[in-house]
Amino acid sequence: MNATINGLDLYYEIHGDGPTVLCVHGFPLSGALWTPVAERLADRCRLVVPDLRGHGRSAVAPTATMGDFADDVAGLLDTLDTQRTVVVGLSMGGYVAMEFYRRYGDRVEALVLADTRAEADTPEVAADRIKLADRVMTEGSSIIADGMLDILFAPNAPSDLKKAWHDIMAATPPAGVAAALRGMAERPDSFGTLRTIHQPVLVVVGELDVITPPTGARAMHAALPNGRLHIISDAGHMTPVENPDRFAFVLNQFLDSLS
Numbered sequence: 087m088n089a090t091i092n093g094l095d096l097y098y099e100i101h102g103d104g105p106t107v108l109c110v111h112g113f114p115l116s117g118a119l120w121t122p123v124a125e126r127l128a129d130r131c132r133l134v135v136p137d138l139r140g141h142g143r144s145a146v147a148p149t150a151t152m153g154d155f156a157d158d159v160a161g162l163l164d165t166l167d168t169q170r171t172v173v174v175g176l177s178m179g180g181y182v183a184m185e186f187y188r189r190y191g192d193r194v195e196a197l198v199l200a201d202t203r204a205e206a207d208t209p210e211v212a213a214d215r216i217k218l219a220d221r222v223m224t225e226g227s228s229i230i231a232d233g234m235l236d237i238l239f240a241p242n243a244p245s246d247l248k249k250a251w252h253d254i255m256a257a258t259p260p261a262g263v264a265a266a267l268r269g270m271a272e273r274p275d276s277f278g279t280l281r282t283i284h285q286p287v288l289v290v291v292g293e294l295d296v297i298t299p300p301t302g303a304r305a306m307h308a309a310l311p312n313g314r315l316h317i318i319s320d321a322g323h324m325t326p327v328e329n330p331d332r333f334a335f336v337l338n339q340f341l342d343s344l345s
C-alpha cells in the first residue's frame with residue numbers, strides 16, 4: 087500500500103490484526119526485513135511495516151535524518167488512526183525508534199531495539215559516512231552492498247539469503263543511501279534517552295553480530311530502567327531473517343508480557 091506522508095509517497099505493508107507493532111528496517115534495507123517475522127506473528131498482532139524514505143518502494147527525499155524517519159512513521163500511524171504502538175527497530179531502525187521515543191514518547195507502548203547501538207558516531211566515523219555518501223552518489227549503491235554483505239550475516243548464513251539482500255541493498259537509490267548516511271552521521275547519543283524510558287524495552291542481538299555486537303547490547307540493557315536482553319545464537323546482524331523462528335518467538339513472548 088502507499089500513503090502520502092510529509093509530502094512523500096511511502097510504501098508500507100500491514101500484516102495481521104490486533105495490537106499494533108511498527109517494524110522499522112535498517113540501512114540500506116527495506117521492509118522485507120520483517121516479512122518472515124510478520125508471517126509468524128500475523129495471527130496475534132497487526133504489524134505495520136514501512137519502507138523508509140529513500141529505501142525499498144518509497145520515494146527518495148533530499149534529507150533522511152532520524153527525525154525525518156521518525157516523523158514519517160508517526161505520520162503513517164496517523165494515517166492509520168493509530169495512537170499507540172510497540173516500535174521494533176533494527177540497527178538504523180533502532181536509531182529511528184529511539185528518536186521516535188524522544189519525539190513521540192507517549193505513543194510508545196514498548197520498544198524492541200534489535201542489533202543496534204545507543205552511542206552517536208565518533209567524529210571519525212561521521213566523517214567517513216559523509217565521504218561514503220559522496221562516493222555512493224558517483225559510484226552507486228553497489229559499493230555499499232558489496233562492502234556490507236559479509237559483515238551483515240553470520241559466517242554460515244545461506245548464500246541465497248545473502249544474495250537476496252545484496253540485491254535489495256544494491257537496488258536502493260543512491261540518493262536514498264547518501265541521505266541516510268548523512269542522517270546517521272548527525273544522530274545524537276541515546277544513552278541519556280534510554281535511562282528515561284520507563285516502558286518495557288527488549289534488546290535483541292545476534293550472538294555473531296559484528297556491526298552492533300552484543301557488548302553494545304549489554305550496555306544498552308544496563309542503561310534501561312525496564313529492559314530485557316535476548317541474545318540470538320548463531321545469528322549475525324540480520325536476526326529477523328537469519329533466525330525468524332527465534333526472533334518471532336522472542337517478540338511473541340515480549341508482547342505476551344505486555345498484556
Ligand code: MLT
Pocket residue numbers: 111112113114176177178179270297
Ligand atoms: C544498519 O544496519 O542499519 C547500519 O549498518 C547501521 C549503521 O551503519 O550504523
